[in-house]
Every structure is written in structure tokens, then in C-alpha cells.
Amino acid sequence: MEGLHVAVVERERAALDVAAALDFVSDPHFGGIATFIGRVRDHNVGRRVTGISYDLFVPLALNQFRAIGERALAEVGAPLKLWIVHAKGQLAIGDPAVVVAAGTPHRDEAFRACRLAIEAVKHEAPIWKQEHYVDGDSAWSEGCSLCEEDRAHTHAAHGHAH
Amino acid sequence: MSTRINLFGALREADPRGYVELELPTGSTVAGLSAALVAHLAVHAPAVSASLVRHCVFATDTEILHDHREVPAGVTLAVLPPVSGG
Numbered sequence: 001m002e003g004l005h006v007a008v009v010e011r012e013r014a015a016l017d018v019a020a021a022l023d024f025v026s027d028p029h030f031g032g033i034a035t036f037i038g039r040v041r042d043h044n045v046g047r048r049v050t051g052i053s054y055d056l057f058v059p060l061a062l063n064q065f066r067a068i069g070e071r072a073l074a075e076v077g078a079p080l081k082l083w084i085v086h087a088k089g090q091l092a093i094g095d096p097a098v099v100v101a102a103g104t105p106h107r108d109e110a111f112r113a114c115r116l117a118i119e120a121v122k123h124e125a126p127i128w129k130q131e132h133y134v135d136g137d138s139a140w141s142e143g144c145s146l147c148e149e150d151r152a153h154t155h156a157a158h159g160h161a162h
Numbered sequence: 163m164s165t166r167i168n169l170f171g172a173l174r175e176a177d178p179r180g181y182v183e184l185e186l187p188t189g190s191t192v193a194g195l196s197a198a199l200v201a202h203l204a205v206h207a208p209a210v211s212a213s214l215v216r217h218c219v220f221a222t223d224t225e226i227l228h229d230h231r232e233v234p235a236g237v238t239l240a241v242l243p244p245v246s247g248g
Contacts, residue, residue, distance in 0.1 A: 054247075055170055056170075056247075057170055057221070057240050060222075060223055060224065060225075060240070063223070063224050063225075086247060097248065098247065098248045118248065121247050122247050122248035123245070126170065127247030128171030128172070128247075129246040129247070130171075143171075143243065143244030143245050144244050144245055144246070145218075145244040146219040146226060150217055150244075
């Protein structure tokens with residue numbers, strides 16, 4: 001797919017660049033850009049969070065980001081430019097963890113492409129979040145299983161709270 | 163055959179090297195690999211929950227290999243716990 005940018009950025013090398021995402025998905029033919037920025041927040045399930053470490057299986061993640069781009073293009077049925085970038089490593093409160101931006105001729109297509117892409121990144125890409133707490137403890141998030149059986153089982157009941 | 167499996171997320175704690183190596187009969191399926199990993203970790207990393215491993219999938223650099231697939235020879239695999247990106 002042309003007009004697709006996917007990447008994994010090591011936090012110690014750089015922060016995610018939202019301006020670059022908006023620039024990439026801009027086009028004279030496009031009147032709509034939808035953006036999702038996921039940032040590290042300071043609490044989860046009643047615990048004070050001091051930061052998050054992200055672990056990624058990079059080659060497969062990039063492969064899946066590209067597949068998600070193809071799926072978004074087929075789904076919206078309109079010209080599309082899409083940016084999917086996720087951070088890796090140790091992030092502080094407020095750091096952007098993921099940036100998805102979609103540029104299309106009209107707003108409906110932009111919103112739909114952006115939503116499809118971020119939901120797929122969260123539920124399908126090989127990415128793991130370890131939360132660090134104010135008391136010095138840390139824990140890996142429970143997450144979504146990629147097993148076929150688990151996915152069939154949870155699809156109906158999945159609350160999408162995460 | 164010997165198969166190397168790279169560890170991610172919560173499973174990284176199963177081995178400080180970041181991978182395990184398992185001996186499997188040629189022609190083993192991914193389901194067999196999963197059972198072998200559960201057995202290996204029960205001995206070498208008893209703190210890791212067998213339930214966690216049962217909710218994992220195996221993958222190459224390019225695709226997820228579901229249970230019925232044959233384990234490819236000479237390829238480093240990855241074991242992927244439930245995911246939590248974004």
C-alpha cells in the first residue's frame with residue numbers, strides 16, 4: 001500500500017512525532033485527518049503508575065501494521081494515507097505510546113480508518129505493556145490472547161475497556 | 163530437532179537469556195511445541211503459570227503459527243503472551 005508509514009521507535013532514541021504523522025497523511029485531495037494518540041497515564045485499576053515499559057516483537061509487529069493498513073484501505077473504500085507508529089522501551093507519564101493518523105477525502109472515512117487501525121494494533125499486534133507502580137512493584141498487563149480458541153470465546157463478551 | 167524460542171512480555175522472566183531451546187521430534191505440530199514448553203517451564207521456571215503459556219501463540223518473524231501447523235525446521239520462533247499494546 002502506498003501512503004502507509006509504519007515504524008517502531010525506541011524511546012531512548014526519540015519520542016513519537018505527532019507533527020510528522022499529520023504531515024505524512026496530508027494531501028491536497030484530502031479534507032479529513034483523524035488522529036489517535038495513546039499516552040501513558042498515571043493510574044490503572046486503582047494503582048498509581050509511574051511509567052510503562054513496552055516490549056515488542058518488532059519484525060512481526062511491523063508486518064502486522066502493514067497488514068492492518070491494507071485492511072483499513074479495503075474497509076474504507078476510499079483513498080487513504082495511514083501512519084502507525086508505536087514506542088518501545090521505558091516511557092514516562094505523558095509520553096505518547098502510539099500514534100495513528102489517517103488522511104482521507106472525507107471525515108467519515110478518516111475516523112473509520114483510524115479506529116480500525118488503533119483497535120487492531122491494541123488487540124492483534126505483538127506488543128506487551130509492563131506497568132511500574134509508585135510502591136516499586138511492577139506487573140505485565142493481562143492482555144488479549146491471540147489464540148484462535150480464546151479469540152472466538154472472548155469476541156462476544158469483549159468489553160474493549162483497554 | 164532443536165528449536166529456539168524467543169521470549170516476550172511476561173515470559174521473558176522465564177529465562178534470563180530471553181530464549182529457550184527445546185528438543186522436538188521432526189514433524190511436531192505447534193500444539194506439541196506448546197506442550198513441550200509447558201513441561202520445560204514447569205521444571206526450569208516454576209514461577210511461570212502453565213495457564214499463561216496455554217494462552218500464548220507461536221510465531222515466526224512474519225506470521226502466527228496456529229496449533230495444527232508443523233513446527234518449521236531451523237527457524238527461530240517466538241512465543242507471544244496475550245498482547246497489550248497502545
